[in-house]
Amino acid sequence: MGWSLRDGLKECLVAAAPYGGPIALLRQPQRPSSSARPQLEIYSSSGANMASFPWKSGPVRQLGWTVCDDLLCIQEDGTVLIYDLFGAFKRHFSMGNEVVQNQVLEAKVFHSPYGTGVAIVTGASRFTLATNIDDLKLRRLPEVPGLQGAPSCWVVLTQDRQTKVLLANGVDLYILDNTSCTPVVRQTQTTYSLLCLIILALSPLTVCVCVCVCVCVCVLQTPPGLSPQACSIVNMAVSFSYKYLALFTDSGHLWMGSANLKDKLSEVDTKVRTPPKQMVWCRRPKSQQPSVVIMWDRLLLVAGECTDTIQYTLDEESVCVAELDGVRIIGGSRHELLQEVPSACQDIFKIASMAPGALLLEAHKEYEKSSQKADEYLREIKEQSVLGEAVRQCVEAAGYEHEPETQKTLLRAASFGKCFLSNYPPEPFVSMCRDLKVLNSVREYTVGIPLTHTQYKQMTVQVLIDRLVYRKLYPLAIEICRYLKTPEYQGVSRVLKHWACCKVQQKEEPDESIAHAVSVKLGEAAGISYSEIAARAYECGRTELAIKLLEFEPRSGEQVPLLLKMKRSQLALSKAIESGDTDLVYTVVTYLKNEMNRGDFFMTLRNQPVALSLYRQFCKHQEQDTLKDLFNQDDDHQELGNFYVKASYKEKKLEARLSLLQSAVDEYNKAKNEFAAKATEEEKKLLRFQRRLDEEKGEALLGLSLQETLHALLTSNFHKQAEQLYRDFRVPDKRYWWLKLTALAEKDDWEEMEKFAKSKKSPIGYLPFVEVCVKQHNKYEAKKYVSKVTPEQKVKAHLAIGDLEGAAEAAIERRSEGEISTVLSRCSPTTDRALLERLNRARSTAAKK
Numbered sequence: 108m109g110w111s112l113r114d115g116l117k118e119c120l121v122a123a124a125p126y127g128g129p130i131a132l133l134r135q136p137q138r139p140s141s142s143a144r145p146q147l148e149i150y151s152s153s154g155a156n157m158a159s160f161p162w163k164s165g166p167v168r169q170l171g172w173t174v175c176d177d178l179l180c181i182q183e184d185g186t187v188l189i190y191d192l193f194g195a196f197k198r199h200f201s202m203g204n205e206v207v208q209n210q211v212l213e214a215k216v217f218h219s220p221y222g223t224g225v226a227i228v229t230g231a232s233r234f235t236l237a238t239n240i241d242d243l244k245l246r247r248l249p250e251v252p253g254l255q256g257a258p259s260c261w262v263v264l265t266q267d268r269q270t271k272v273l274l275a276n277g278v279d280l281y282i283l284d285n286t287s288c289t290p291v292v293r294q295t296q297t298t299y300s301l302l303c304l305i306i307l308a309l310s311p312l313t314v315c316v317c318v319c320v321c322v323c324v325c326v327l328q329t330p331p332g333l334s335p336q337a338c339s340i341v342n343m344a345v346s347f348s349y350k351y352l353a354l355f356t357d358s359g360h361l362w363m364g365s366a367n368l369k370d371k372l373s374e375v376d377t378k379v380r381t382p383p384k385q386m387v388w389c390r391r392p393k394s395q396q397p398s399v400v401i402m403w404d405r406l407l408l409v410a411g412e413c414t415d416t417i418q419y420t421l422d423e424e425s426v427c428v429a430e431l432d433g434v435r436i437i438g439g440s441r442h443e444l445l446q447e448v449p450s451a452c453q454d455i456f457k458i459a460s461m462a463p464g465a466l467l468l469e470a471h472k473e474y475e476k477s478s479q480k481a482d483e484y485l486r487e488i489k490e491q492s493v494l495g496e497a498v499r500q501c502v503e504a505a506g507y508e509h510e511p512e513t514q515k516t517l518l519r520a521a522s523f524g525k526c527f528l529s530n531y532p533p534e535p536f537v538s539m540c541r542d543l544k545v546l547n548s549v550r551e552y553t554v555g556i557p558l559t560h561t562q563y564k565q566m567t568v569q570v571l572i573d574r575l576v577y578r579k580l581y582p583l584a585i586e587i588c589r590y591l592k593t594p595e596y597q598g599v600s601r602v603l604k605h606w607a608c609c610k611v612q613q614k615e616e617p618d619e620s621i622a623h624a625v626s627v628k629l630g631e632a633a634g635i636s637y638s639e640i641a642a643r644a645y646e647c648g649r650t651e652l653a654i655k656l657l658e659f660e661p662r663s664g665e666q667v668p669l670l671l672k673m674k675r676s677q678l679a680l681s682k683a684i685e686s687g688d689t690d691l692v693y694t695v696v697t698y699l700k701n702e703m704n705r706g707d708f709f710m711t712l713r714n715q716p717v718a719l720s721l722y723r724q725f726c727k728h729q730e731q732d733t734l735k736d737l738f739n740q741d742d743d744h745q746e747l748g749n750f751y752v753k754a755s756y757k758e759k760k761l762e763a764r765l766s767l768l769q770s771a772v773d774e775y776n777k778a779k780n781e782f783a784a785k786a787t788e789e790e791k792k793l794l795r796f797q798r799r800l801d802e803e804k805g806e807a808l809l810g811l812s813l814q815e816t817l818h819a820l821l822t823s824n825f826h827k828q829a830e831q832l833y834r835d836f837r838v839p840d841k842r843y844w845w846l847k848l849t850a851l852a853e854k855d856d857w858e859e860m861e862k863f864a865k866s867k868k869s870p871i872g873y874l875p876f877v878e879v880c881v882k883q884h885n886k887y888e889a890k891k892y893v894s895k896v897t898p899e900q901k902v903k904a905h906l907a908i909g910d911l912e913g914a915a916e917a918a919i920e921r922r923s924e925g926e927i928s929t930v931l932s933r934c935s936p937t938t939d940r941a942l943l944e945r946l947n948r949a950r951s952t953a954a955k956k
Contacts, residue, residue: 108442109154109552115439116424122170122178122216123428123437125347126566127152127549127557128574129192130437131170131178133162149178149194151555151578152435152442158194171216173223173240176577181214187225187240192577202227202235203245209233212257219265226263226272232256234283236263238270248272248283252290262345262352264366273352275340280330280368291330291368332371334360344399346388347429353399355386361410363399372397375410379403387429391447392561400434400445402427407436409445432561444509444557451503455517463493464500464520471520485527495531498524502539506560509550514543545571545587554580568593576605596634603628604635611644611652622655629659638665645673654678667691671698677711684717696722748774748783761798761809765791789836796835800828813838814846821850840870852879857888864892874900881907902926906933915942919949 120133130150136143145167149158166183173179173189177197180188185206189197202211202225209229217224222239229235232255234248251258254276261274264282272283280291330352337356344353345366354362359380364371385402389409398411407419421438428435433446454462470484488494501521505514518540525531546563549556549571556574563571568591575584581602588598607625629635637660641653650673657666663686670679676699683691696718700708712719738747751771758764768791775784797808797816808816813836820829833843848871851860857880864876873895880889886908893913896904898921905914911933918926927950934943 108438108440110150110156112439116426116437120167120170121426121437122172123152123426123435124172124176125218125428125430126562127435127555128172128176129157131172133167133170133180147180147194149190149192152557153552153555154442155553155555157192157578158190160194164188168211168227169214169216171223171225173216174218175223176574179216179223179225179240181211181216181225181227183210185211185227185229185235189240200240200243202237203247205229205231205233205247206235213261215261215263217263217265217270219270220268221270224263224270228257228261230256232258234272234274236270236272246285249286249288251276251281251283251288253279259339259341260343262343264345264352265349266366273343273345275343275354277339278337280340330354330362330364330368330371332364332374333362334358334374334376336360341382342386344386344388344429346390346397347431348392351388351390351397353386353388355383355401357382361399361401363397363410363412373412375414375416377401377408377410377416379406379408385427387427387434389429389434389445389447391432391449392565394447396447398447400427407445430559430562431565432559435557442557444559446559449504449507451500452507454500455504462500463488463491463497464504467494467497467501467524468517468520471516471523474523488524489527494524494528498528498531499535502536505543506539509557509559511547514547518543541591544590548583548587549575554578554583569597572598572602576602579609581606595632600632600634603632604639607635607640608643611640611649611656612647614647614649618649618652618655621652625656626659636660636662636665638662638669642669642672645669650675663688664691667695671695676702680711680715680718684715689721692718692721693725696725744774744778745780745783748772748778748780748787752787761794765794768794793836796832800825814842817843817846818850821847822854844869844871845875848875848879852883855883855885857885860888861891864895869895872897872900874904877904877907902929906930911939911942915946919946922949922952924950 116132118135121130123130130152132146132148132150134146134148136145145162147158147160147162148156150156164180164182165186167180168183169179169181171179171181176192178190178192180190181202182188185202186199187202188199191197201207206227206229209231211227212230214225214227217226219238222241224236224238225240226234226236233250236246236248237243238246251274254274258274258276261272264271264273269284274281274283282289282291333354334356336358337360339357340354341357342355345351350366351372352364352366352368355377356362357380359377361375361377362371363373363375379401381403383401383403387400388397389400390397396411398409401408401410402421402425404424405421407421407425409417409419423438423440425436425438428437430444430446433444436443436445451464454460455464455468457465466484466488470481470488473479473484474481485494488497498521501517501524505517505521508514508517518536521536525533525536542560542563545568546558546560548554549558554575556571558566558571568587572584572588572593575581575587584602585599588602591598593599607629610621610625613621625640629637637656641656641660644650644653644656653669653673654675657669660666663682666682667679667686670676670682676695680692680695680699683695696712699711703711712722738750748771751767751774755764755767755771758767768787772784772787772791775781775787793813793816794809797811800808800820808819811819813832817829817832817838820826820832829847832838847863848860851857851863860876864873869876873892874897876892877889877896880886880892889904889908890910893901893904893908893910898917901917902914902921902923905911905917906929911930914930914933915927918930927946931943931946931950934946936943
């Protein structure tokens with residue numbers, strides 16, 4: 108170990124994270140005084156100091172690590188303080204108000220499928236549980252009957268996605284869940300058996316028969332098979348996977364079984380009655396030989412399924428840390444791993460072993476010596492047809508070894524054996540070589556993550572990269588990602604993003620230097636969002652650096668929200684406009700409207716024409732009054748006039764409508780738009796005319812257009828009023844004649860139509876008279892106007908009334924080939940044969956000319 112601890116681990120509260128994680132020590136001052144404070148120190152697994160600072164908060168009951176390598180410090184008052192790997196405070200939370208009064212007697216940190224949890228027992232003998240500190244939900248468990256103070260021992264169990272507490276109060280066991288406290292009941296069963304028959308002769312005539320009955324009381328216990336000598340359970344431990352449980356009794360017996368207390372694995376008499384300092388499971392995944400490591404002050408004992416135990420003498424104060432496949436033993440001067448010897452290593456390195464792997468290893472050693480014995484070993488392996496098994500054993504054993512030289516020896520032997528196999532898959536060998544290269548790099552003293560191959564496979568590469576990044580070992584993390592060919596967005600880019608987020612927190616460097624370094628290092632790396640890095644810079648109080656970093660962000664949708672958060676609204680608006688995303692512009696404009704006063708808001712929009720135009724479009728549909736204020740602010744009299752005109756159509760009262768139109772006239776005059784002003788004056792004039800007619804004639808004309816008003820008057824026989832309107836508003840003659848013609852036809856006033864046709868020469872000609880009559884299915888009236896039609900339109904007029912003879916005469920008279928062809932298309936070959944011949948001759952004549 109790289110640390111230098113004067114008194115070792117004495118008077119220290121120690122917590123080590125699993126999977127080769129960091130070690131935390133809370134050391135009490137050597138000379139107790141009112142001013143002396145404990146020292147909290149964080150080390151890597153190799154003893155390299157990562158953080159050290161005096162503890163200035165309350166008394167600490169327990170230390171623990173989260174799954175993300177954050178340090179939890181559980182205080183006596185129930186407050187849990189969270190620090191990162193380098194001693195920086197992150198946050199805190201409380202385990203409940205009632206804990207402050209009753210104090211925390213004991214606490215445990217555990218890991219479950221939900222995340223990292225905390226369990227405590229208070230001075231009131233009540234348990235409080237939080238299964239996930241990142242989504243804090245406190246659960247106060249039911250009261251335990253008869254429990255005074257802390258229980259003799261207790262553990263947290265995670266079974267079927269439920270978190271429970273198993274505790275011992277003397278010899279009694281209880282299981283606590285959310286709703287109940289369930290005692291683990293001891294049952295008794297009494298049996299009777301006849302032992303003997305005794306015949307006594309009390310007198311010659313009296314015989315007494317006595318039956319001796321033996322009463323046997325059989326105690327059936329849960330846990331099954333627990334020694335009857337036990338009066339109290341003094342320690343318990345749950346396995347790394349929460350599947351197995353170990354109980355240590357005051358009689359020195361160790362019971363091992365399933366965590367549900369239904370199955371017993373073994374029971375061992377340790378011959379030691381002193382309560383152990385620590386007890387942890389030591390079991391490899393899929394192993395058939397579970398064992399428990401028990402530690403006293405200077406003694407370490409390993410107990411398994413057999414009655415024999417293994418004992419180790421400890422030279423110094425030590426701490427045991429349960430791992431997935433063994434137990435880490437941390438002392439003041441050394442850090443060791445205790446685990447079951449894997450079967451592959453045992454088969455190869457056992458003395459006089461004849462396993463395939465052992466023979467292959469010997470064959471390779473002889474081959475390197477250029478000895479013919481190599482061939483003899485190979486022949487023996489081939490004769491048994493176990494060369495593939497030998498290669499597999501060597502590859503597997505290499506993964507379990509920690510010494511690089513031993514790994515190389517085993518892998519070379521495996522490679523040697525592969526040369527004599529034609530169809531052996533290369534993937535296991537190549538994968539093991541890669542894994543060992545990664546493992547050896549992180550096991551280095553300077554890194555200090557002593558992972559086993561089993562732990563590495565369980566942890567996954569992504570989690571290992573995260574841990575390296577968390578330790579700020581960026582170069583090593585990048586090299587591993589490149590070596591394993593991890594996809595860039597999951598590997599190198601992710602590491603670089605974390606590096607950049609750490610870089611912006613270095614307050615001693617200037618903004619320009621950091622921004623340049625980040626842009627050069629990240630370059631065009633895929634999957635990196637500069638906005639996230641800028642957000643971290645802003646959180647650290649470096650707003651200008653955040654703005655510089657945002658310049659490298661190509662997505663405006665990522666730039667704008669952060670700029671708004673930083674109160675750089677003008678820049679955010681410019682970026683939104685540059686993006687061409689109208690939704691983004693609306694987002695910024697809405698933000699500005701809520702954050703700024705009305706005058707400043709309008710002045711800001713005036714400097715951004717695109718934003719102003721979009722906001723006007725929004726106001727046209729949503730906020731009409733705001734739109735008016737915008738036009739007033741800009742002195743836009745033309746748009747103000749348009750606004751008043753549109754507003755007038757929404758008014759139902761005539762006076763209000765006329766008032767709005769007058770305002771529109773005033774604005775149009777200011778804008779020097781004579782046409783709009785005159786048109787609006789005429790609209791007012793029309794409205795007054797319509798109101799007078801409504802009052803005099805009772806016609807509902809208010810709000811109609813000029814053409815609709817004329818049409819309504821003509822259809823209602825108010826010809827004089829229509830004539831007056833025609834003159835007052837200078838309606839073009841052609842339009843008026845069309846309006847009157849259609850109105851008279853619609854009401855079948857043929858007599859008035861005839862008078863109208865004779866009143867003066869029609870400006871629209873007389874073909875419209877014919878067409879209107881035909882449209883109203885009155886060919887009789889239509890014929891009256893055919894003679895008045897001009898020669899150019901006579902063919903159409905005759906065809907409109909169905910007069911083919913007249914149409915033919917007109918077409919022949921005009922000698923128009925086109926008109927003749929039109930008439931021919933209307934003739935029938937059966938009924939109009941003579942007419943057809945005549946028209947064909949005329950067409951031929953017209954064609955010759």
